[in-house]
Amino acid sequence: MRWTIKPKPDSEKIKTLKEALQVDDILATLLLQRGIETFEDAKTFFRPSFDDLHDPFLMKDMDKAVARIEAAISNGENILVYGDYDVDGTTSVALMSSYLKTKTENVATYIPDRYDEGYGISYKGIDFAEDNDFSLIIALDCGIKAIDKVAYAKQKGIDFIICDHHRPGDKIPDAVAVLDPKRNDCDYPFKELCGCGVGFKLISALAERDGKSPEDLVEYLDLVATAIGADIVPIVGENRALAYFGLQVINSNPRPGMKAIIAEVKKDELTITDVVFIIAPRINAAGRMKHGNHAVTLLTETDFNLAAEYAVDIDQYNTDRREADQRITEEALIQIEENYEKDRFTTVVYDESWHKGVIGIVASRLTETYYRPTLVFTKSGDKLAASARSVKGFDVYNALEACSEYIEQFGGHKYAAGLTLLPENYDAFKAKFEAVVQETIDPKLLTPELRVDLEINLNQIDEKLWRILKQFAPFGPGNMTPVFMTQDLKDTGWGKCVGEDDKHLRFTATQNTNEKFVCIGFGLGDKLDIIKDRQSFSAAYTIDENHWNGSVSLQLKLKDIKA
Structure with a gap:
């Protein structure tokens, strides 16, 4: 992952918003990054109202x-x-x-x-x-x-x-x-x-x-x-x-x-x-x-x-969906490993037996694995149908539009689309899609980006910060859960891999202070060596609550760690 830290807002704006809302630098910065510059903006953000809805007749x-x-x-x-x-x-x-x-x-x-x-x-x-x-x-x-x-x-x-x-x-x-x-x-x-x-x-x-x-x-x-x-x-x-x-x-x-x-x-x-x-x-x-x-x-x-x-x-359908999705993902991964050149800018796979209902999910999983604009095709009647998924920052809808000479029908959004084409056009489409993506994508977009809102120290994390951060919800695109970065961290000595196949990483971090926070990194089990022997490392994380045996404490939910 490449970490990029969001630009810090103008210091005068931070000062003005701090005073208007009676909050600290961290919260003022996070709000400004979300386009909230005034007391009125903050009121709308923290206290959503039916008055915020526009007249439907517009x-x-x-x-x-x-x-x-x-x-x-x-x-x-x-x-x-x-x-x-x-x-x-x-x-x-x-x-x-x-x-x-x-x-x-x-x-x-x-x-x-x-x-x-x-x-x-x-x-x-x-x-x-x-x-x-x-x-x-x-x-x-x-x-x-x-x-x-x-x-x-x-x-x-x-x-x-x-x-x-x-x-x-x-x-x-x-x-x-x-x-x-x-x-x-x-x-x-x-x-x-x-x-x-x-x-x-x-x-x-x-x-x-x-x-x-x-x-x-x-x-x-x-x-x-x-x-x-x-x-x-x-x-x-x-x-x-x-x-x-x-x-x-x-x-x-x-x-x-x-x-x-x-x-x-x-x-x-x-x-x-x-x-x-x-x-x-x-x-x-x-x-x-x-x-x-x-x-x-x-x-x-x-x-x-x-x-x-x-x-x-419905629950049974969901169980069936999970099983199909897992099996087809495994088959697609084998197909890619056996047939793909490593320098390709796209992932396009096809099997006529794949279940049309789950190819969108499979496309998402392949995008997570290889981080390339991805298409998963299956047979649909006398045509081929595909689900497309993209990487952050690349408009797959526009790329498909550039290949429209080979497509029967398509529609969707910047990051997800669907299309159908005739079987005889599959190879030509695949080649054109690869060429279009190669010509138009910024190569750095092929490495996953971790957007960090702000660098902070552990001693700045407290219950008051957490209480206000919770009010930033509901989170989602345009208002993601704030991601923080802290440098010069050390494990207190008990860090270990946990979970099935030791997939996850759990340790307690300190930063030359009395503050200690339990950290959990899902899918980060392979990074245990980075924290061993009290080596110094950096972490990108969100702040979260841990509920255990009736007690509640703050913990850090890791997005990534680096030596």
């Missing part, structure tokens, strides 16, 4: 979307709520359908089959709408590139409202309304909503017509917070407020489906990290291993006992 086409839904309700039309099969899509569908069912009975949901239909709006879904007399489809977390599909629906007399957050192409679909803050012609102030967040803005606009505020919709925010965490959108601005209040719902009064998922978790209070690693994988597993409908059924169920039964099935 989003282009919102008025058209609301008018069309109101007309459908008053005319007794059948409305089909359509969404992708991942966490963002299924939570979006659960949110929109639950809300609309408080206004009309004529609402149904549709999740495309990952294997039969693939990502996004499908012709099969539109045919289903026609066969079942649906005249309005509300598409969530997909649709921004569905030019042909929306035109097809229009021929059949079916209207579309699109709620998406992915990057648009050159053309916008000819729908009744296209809600996407990333549209070039949309002046909505916050561009980083997830799909479920765009859906929440739409129900907020509908509720506003009934004289209600977003605060009256708080029961839906457990879904929004889950989507924010799972979709890895920046937890700043509106997303911070939505995640903050959503976590409160998850921890105090979650919907029965969420409650059933977290019933087995022995934890007093769930964080966004818990949402990402406990709730999201289970919701995702339905669409990966079986069908996304199962996730929507769980998330919309109002009877806890029924929800608990569904949650057992």
Whole structure:
């Protein structure tokens, strides 16, 4: 890992913020690094409020979307709520359908089959709408590139409202309304909503017509917070407020489906990290291993006992997903070791038998291992389908765009995308992707970067600092957990490897002072030699709490150590 320390803010700014907030240099620096420069900024950051949310009608086409839904309700039309099969899509569908069912009975949901239909709006879904007399489809977390599909629906007399957050192409679909803050012609102030967040803005606009505020919709925010965490959108601005209040719902009064998922978790209070690693994988597993409908059924169920039964099935899908993911990752690693030249800038692997539902996870694991822009392909019908993952700082979406002559369809974000291509184009695509990445990537991005917020000494860590750091949460992109660095550390002499296969490192560190902190380094067992024999070393870490035998103490959670 290459450690880079964030630039220190201007000393005058630190002094001004210190005095305004009555905090120390460390906290003032961390806040300034997050763009918080005034007392008012800090108030918004530490005390999220529903007042922080923007007027939903600032989003282009919102008025058209609301008018069309109101007309459908008053005319007794059948409305089909359509969404992708991942966490963002299924939570979006659960949110929109639950809300609309408080206004009309004529609402149904549709999740495309990952294997039969693939990502996004499908012709099969539109045919289903026609066969079942649906005249309005509300598409969530997909649709921004569905030019042909929306035109097809229009021929059949079916209207579309699109709620998406992915990057648009050159053309916008000819729908009744296209809600996407990333549209070039949309002046909505916050561009980083997830799909479920765009859906929440739409129900907020509908509720506003009934004289209600977003605060009256708080029961839906457990879904929004889950989507924010799972979709890895920046937890700043509106997303911070939505995640903050959503976590409160998850921890105090979650919907029965969420409650059933977290019933087995022995934890007093769930964080966004818990949402990402406990709730999201289970919701995702339905669409990966079986069908996304199962996730929507769980998330919309109002009877806890029924929800608990569904949650057992979902948990089994997640177990199956883990086993498939582990096996395919091992096979992919063997393929790379046997066939790859070491100087390549990309990792591209393919096996027609790999489970399409887990290739995204496998791509993430390979990126962690080799730290290269990565594509994992499998067979999907008569085409090849892939999940793409990137390294920090490199836009894989743009790289795919440069290879579009070989691609049938693609979409996604800077760091994660999906695509399909014809088998005969695989070798040419692979060569072009490698060439594009070689030409455009800064080689230093191929070494993982550890961003350190600040260098401090151990004697600066105390309960007061920890108490305020906890209030920086919820953490995520744009507001990561602060990483500190301390030099001239020594082990007190009892450092050792712990855990299965001695994978982890545990020791007590001191720094020429009386302060001692227990340090735990997950996956750092191979670095034991660095701390042996009271050698001096540096550590990069986050501050954490250790709960043991009823007592609570501060510990350092290591990110890396260096001699």
